[in-house]
Amino acid sequence: MPPTHRSPVSTDKKLKNSFDTLYKTYTKPEFLDSDPLFLCYLYESAEDREFVGLLSALFAYGNVTAIRGFLSRLLEPMGKRPKEYLLKHGTKIWTSKLGPYRFQKEKDILLFLQGLRLSYLELEKSGESFLESWFSPLDKNEFGLEKRISGFQSRFSEVLGSLDPSWKSYGLGFLIGIGNPKSAHKRYCMFLRWMVRKEGPDLGLYKSIHSSELLFPLDTHINRLSNILGITERRTSDFKKSREVTDYFQKFYPEDPLRMDFALCRLGILRKCKSAYVKELCESCDLKDVCKIYGSKRRKVGTATEN
Numbered sequence: 001m002p003p004t005h006r007s008p009v010s011t012d013k014k015l016k017n018s019f020d021t022l023y024k025t026y027t028k029p030e031f032l033d034s035d036p037l038f039l040c041y042l043y044e045s046a047e048d049r050e051f052v053g054l055l056s057a058l059f060a061y062g063n064v065t066a067i068r069g070f071l072s073r074l075l076e077p078m079g080k081r082p083k084e085y086l087l088k089h090g091t092k093i094w095t096s097k098l099g100p101y102r103f104q105k106e107k108d109i110l111l112f113l114q115g116l117r118l119s120y121l122e123l124e125k126s127g128e129s130f131l132e133s134w135f136s137p138l139d140k141n142e143f144g145l146e147k148r149i150s151g152f153q154s155r156f157s158e159v160l161g162s163l164d165p166s167w168k169s170y171g172l173g174f175l176i177g178i179g180n181p182k183s184a185h186k187r188y189c190m191f192l193r194w195m196v197r198k199e200g201p202d203l204g205l206y207k208s209i210h211s212s213e214l215l216f217p218l219d220t221h222i223n224r225l226s227n228i229l230g231i232t233e234r235r236t237s238d239f240k241k242s243r244e245v246t247d248y249f250q251k252f253y254p255e256d257p258l259r260m261d262f263a264l265c266r267l268g269i270l271r272k273c274k275s276a277y278v279k280e281l282c283e284s285c286d287l288k289d290v291c292k293i294y295g296s297k298r299r300k301v302g303t304a305t306e307n
């Protein structure tokens, strides 16, 4: 006898098929330039890619055009080897020329760069080329991505304190993400996805962090989609929501829960989903079978036809 209701197994299979289809549609190099990660690919060495990745991720708040304009202003004077440039020459070139970026005054940005320079020089002494080891919990008995992130923030704050004991301005605190214990740490989660995942478009530069530890960067698109796909009821964009979205995808991809992140974001970034039924978009959407908006539209149409 055929089953009278969909079993959880068949529902999960259907969901996974939809996600796998969306993954194939959008996880392609041709969509890379719609993402802040694209800037890393303009540089050849892994070290420059990490450096540029951290800048692109931490300044990735606000309007995309403004972010891109600011990052080109910052990176262009450093040429093809920006990290080497910073280590050799420091920040003199930008003094009174760079200007502010949203919450950061020029002074905050220059201090941030000087802190980064000093951090790299410190790490070089122990033969390390990346910031990776600073993304570890301060207490060895603790674990989890949030502890890795706070480990980096504490170590970096210490460096800033050594450069300027009164470094804690609002702009610099915001830039390095301190002060909100419930924060989803979107910008760090995004940076760590780029550095850790081995599969394209990510860079796979960090070897000591496993992709199963990563957490979803809750940008505006994932925030919205996770609600309309029924992944979470939570509206607040906080750490708890990022955990819920990650746990959901971990069921389908236990070793790599962020596998769908790039593809899901394309739906929003490329304006393929308006969070409302739009015939031209929804009828060809890979997620229509799992979307609450599409489901309710179909039920309404069904009811109208029956009447």
Ligand code: SF4
Residues within 6 Å of the ligand: 228, 272, 273, 274, 275, 276, 277, 278, 281, 282, 283, 285, 286, 287, 288, 291, 292, 293, 294
């Ligand atoms: S079916 Fe429509 S509303 Fe639902 S995710 Fe796709 S494009 Fe967005």
